Amino acid sequence: MPVYGTENVVVRCYETGPGGLARPATFADYFQEAASNNARALGFPGERLWAQGMAWVLARLALHIHRYPAAGETVCIRTWPAAHDRTIAQRCYEATDVHGQPLAWGTSAWVVMDISTRRMLPIPDFVAQGYPKDQPDCRPFATRAVPKLRETAHEALLRSRRADMDANGHVNNARYVDWVLEAMPQDFAAAHEPSMVDITFRAECGAGVPLVSFCSAPEEQVSLHSLRLASATAQEPRADHGSSVQPQPAGATPEKSAKPDSSPAEHAAGESANATELCRARVIWRARPAHHAPEHRA
Amino acid sequence: MPVYGTENVVVRCYETGPGGLARPATFADYFQEAASNNARALGFPGERLWAQGMAWVLARLALHIHRYPAAGETVCIRTWPAAHDRTIAQRCYEATDVHGQPLAWGTSAWVVMDISTRRMLPIPDFVAQGYPKDQPDCRPFATRAVPKLRETAHEALLRSRRADMDANGHVNNARYVDWVLEAMPQDFAAAHEPSMVDITFRAECGAGVPLVSFCSAPEEQVSLHSLRLASATAQEPRADHGSSVQPQPAGATPEKSAKPDSSPAEHAAGESANATELCRARVIWRARPAHHAPEHRA
Known part of the structure; x- marks a missing residue:
């Protein structure tokens, strides 16, 4: 029996751009939020890894967008963890409108990083053991x-x-x-x-x-x-x-800056x-x- | 009888920063969203002004923040249009947590702009006529x-x-x-x-x-x-x-650029x-x- 996380999100005005429509990154934000909540529900949230000196790191994300929703629209999101191997865990996403019509889908690949060394680690045992079985595969990259x-x-x-x-x-x-x-x-x-x-x-x-x-x-x-x-x-x-800049009236000529990014x-x-x-x-x-x-x- | 717009907003992960807490701008976003919805409910939404070649423009905003909520928290927002004079309309905001404890309040001043000339206009009649009476004042700047x-x-x-x-x-x-x-x-x-x-x-x-x-x-x-x-x-x-840049292998030395912002x-x-x-x-x-x-x- 597949394990899904679901949530409905209303597109906020400030998440839209020209034309009043959501941006591609809006889906990336929504999917990450849904992933975070679903990982928590399944027992391997970011904060549990964090407490052990590890972090989930997104390695790759593919977004396929059928239609960009407008501010005020409800986006219905479904996410689930799919297969994982020794180092990479796949997570899938689907988004529809309230009529069930497709808005977007996504496939992501996650790795686990050692926070202090910034190196990739094998998927921790508690994640592998808590991972639901027989999940639908993500659509391939x-x-x-x-x-x-x-x-x-x-x-x-x-x-x-x-x-x-x-x-x-x-x-x-x-x-x-x-x-x-x-x-x-x-x-x-x-x-x-x-x-x-x-x-x-x-x-x-x-x-x-x-x-x-x-x-x-x-x-x-x-x-x-x-x-x-x-x-x-x-x-x-x-x-x-x-x-810091030398104290001076705003608008006057500043002192020469030694900042590393002041190069031409x-x-x-x-x-x-x-x-x-x-x-x-x-x-x-x-x-x-x-x-x-x-x-x-x- | 005062006219309020109310909405509950859940703080999303991607709206928080260091420490996992909302930023000051998060309240600015929420308040603007609530203002937009309330103006629509009251009959003078942005789109009605837009259709007549005008736009609401935020002239000033004061945010007073008691506590920054964390991702996952619900923020309960109340907004209302207060007094207006010939050119400036005031709008007030209050935000509490689900226990009614204060999170933030705000006072804003709005003007109406002519979209083509970018000049300030008097508050249009249909706004003034639709404006609710006897509203509570905003807290002053x-x-x-x-x-x-x-x-x-x-x-x-x-x-x-x-x-x-x-x-x-x-x-x-x-x-x-x-x-x-x-x-x-x-x-x-x-x-x-x-x-x-x-x-x-x-x-x-x-x-x-x-x-x-x-x-x-x-x-x-x-x-x-x-x-x-x-x-x-x-x-x-x-x-x-x-x-545009001259076609070249990425990583090679680019042609000298004539872009206006390439100054030192x-x-x-x-x-x-x-x-x-x-x-x-x-x-x-x-x-x-x-x-x-x-x-x-x-």
């Missing part, structure tokens, strides 16, 4: 791995914030979903929406870090993405957050072939439906 | 106006994102609440939390804009804040979003006394309570 971006066509500068940090003091994975999409040219992004986002997570990120989001030209409506640190000196988290080429991530890659993604695009009436917006 | 920041002590670099945009294509006011707080030094921010944020909104912001958040040294636990465009050239929204001093907003100020704020701080156990986190 479309490719064995997310392909590496080799030909950069567009880029966008980003900077992580304290407000992006989760309870663990790192950027939550769902923010990376937002960030890889920032690189698409505005005219393309205005006319298209992702029908699929497949993202693989490679490095953590703290606050105040300059980043560059790179992407390919969308060939036949598919784009590849890479999110990287903007420079080697940017690897110091919070480098500029709350940095914040966006020159491409200068270093070794720039740390935080994540890479593959995105499938489709034409946006006709402009959504702003019936739900304030 | 603590100062006549939010004081101007004159002595800058700390700063943080920021960059707006597409993911920050709301349905109208501008950064939502609640994000400004996050952003003004980014400037506080990390050690101070880790040991303190805002008990009050009073913020006044002065200019809109699009995506991809480099910003600097400035603040004073917190004298007697009070700080003043200013959020500004990082440079005059940054006033072109989306300047770098999806900007992204953080040198202080260089221009005329840098556009997006908002200013006054914040009162108190010591953070003992570390919140991560009982709710995934």
